[in-house]
Amino acid sequence: MSSARRTPTRPLTRIAAATGAAGALTLLAAGAASAHVSVTPSDTAAGSYTLLTFSVPHGCDGSPTTKVAIQLPDGINEAAATRNPFYKLSTTTEKLAEPLVAEDGDEVTERTSTVTYTAVTPLPDGERDSFELSLQLPEDAEGKTLAFPVIQTCEKGETAWTEVAKDGQSEDDLEHPAPAVAVTAAGEGDGHGAAAATEDDKGADTAQVSAATDTEAASDDDGDGNGLAIAGLATGLAGIVVAAVALARTRRTA
Structure with missing residues (x-):
């Protein structure tokens, strides 16, 4: 025959009561402040x-x-x-x-x-x-x-x-x-700080514009370099074609 285990309800009840009391005090303090x-x-x-x-x-x-x-x-x-x-x-x-x-x-x-x-x-x-x-x-x-x-x-x-x-x-x-x-x-939160921040923003914007300009200039330079390279390649190819034609005529004459 098995015996039922008794649940220790009293300690849990005491803990719950203590927790509830602490919570109530906290709410009362918060209520008083608010x-x-x-x-x-x-x-x-x-x-x-x-x-x-x-x-x-x-x-x-x-x-x-x-x-x-x-x-x-x-x-x-x-x-x-x-x-x-x-x-x-x-x-x-x-x-x-x-x-x-x-x-x-x-x-x-x-x-x-x-x-x-x-x-x-x-x-x-x-x-x-x-x-x-x-x-x-x-x-x-x-x-x-x-x-x-x-x-x-x-x-x-x-x-x-x-x-x-x-x-x-x-x-x-x-x-x-x-x-x-x-x-x-x-500090930065007041009017003077806001003005200083505005000046900083202007400086940052100027730097960004300058950087963008430099990038565009670099891109333009790269474009010019690429154009020159392509032109040189075209000229070289034209020279090869002319040489090939001349060689063919020479062979026919011979």
Whole structure:
């Protein structure tokens, strides 16, 4: 009589439970991070022109969003906001402590401090939206992190995404962190790099054209050489024919 083997279900159950718990914690952490208002730059190089996309994933404790105000950090004086058909767009300006001279020589005495999107129809809590700003990152901001505080106003209450991590502090420790951009070294991604790349491309194109010209010239030279060889061969053949005819006449005469 054979005895049935018992399946060790308890250890497997414990492993599955532990794995499930770890997965749940991971999802919770990811959910907490994705719940923040965030910003995604198209370029981070100092001095570059970049497109910043701000994402608003939810309302204020379940309340629909009615307004999103994005504050520009010092060093950024203007921004071009992308229109959104679901919102009215407005800007707020402030006086500069010291006037600046623009590239065209004009004096700049004020800066755009806030760009505000006011909803025509409130954004439901279960839906997300995004807002785009085109601007130039400061040329002297390499290695710095620029914070863009956002005030999210809802039908009931508001959420101020304005907290900035201090030295040694992680953004994960903040309840309402401000969207931020870490500025990297100026390189090929910025406007100056693009211009340099264009010049390099022009140089490469010139080299390619020159190489193509040399190849064509070489082909022409080869063609001329072949023509001369053919002409010489034809002349030699003609000489042989003439000699053969002369030899035949001589034999008939003899």
